[in-house]
Amino acid sequence: MRNTARWAAILGLTATALGTPLAGQALAAPATPNSLYAPSVLVLTVGHGANADTATPQRAVTLNCAPAPSGTHPAAADACAELNIAKGDFSALPASGNVWCTKIWKPVVVTAQGVWQGKRVSYEHTFPNECMKNASQTRVFDF
Template sequence: MRHLLKTVSTAAAVAAGVLAVSAVSTGAAGAATPGPTSLYAPSDLVLTVGQGEDAATATVQRAVTLSCALKASGTHPAPSAACAELNSVEARFDKLVDASSTVMCTKEWNPVVVSAAGVWKGKHVAWTTTFGNPCEMRAGLANTALLNF
């Protein structure tokens, strides 16, 4: 009986030691791995307006940030309206451009690029469009809160 008790207590001590070592090692590893910061998928965007023919070479004139995860925020002047609008078109930015505008603009070629890049509901998004000049941009984006900044 004594031998059995000694074996059981030795096994218990070894098991406790293994658990202590594994707790220390997983604790350190667990601390190094970042966990999710929110229950919501990230929705963070950077919206830019630039002078030039394409987003890669355009000179950025204005840029704003927009976060729509839990609460609308960012440097966008109307983040709540912009997030609601983006939700209504399911992040299809092209649906926000009004191609049927009746505003009269000159035909001068002074290209303006509008772009959006970032993450929408956990998925990467990148969108860009080029207008012939600033008047065409204002006319095409007159009915959108998201791209008027």
């Protein structure tokens, strides 16, 4: 009995000295595999011009989709949902409904730079005008 009491006292003092109770360690829940996530953080831009190198920047927002939608994008949750459906492929984003646009050439370029589910993303697309951009890219570039 003396050895058991001595070991109990030593363990109790050790736990107190370390600042962590030994019983708490045994009761800690293991981390679930879903608690970790790959980052999905993007900077989205819209500018007027034929390509990103020569375009005049008009707007830029940030979009963070993991672990929860956030950023300066005005419709972050909708944009993240669309990107999830498209599996991060900007060219596969769903098109809006039937929209009639003029054929006026006033090019608008959109870009996306960052990380989607842990993979580097770099996207650029030029639309003939603002109407065509809005008809082709639902909520992701709607800011």
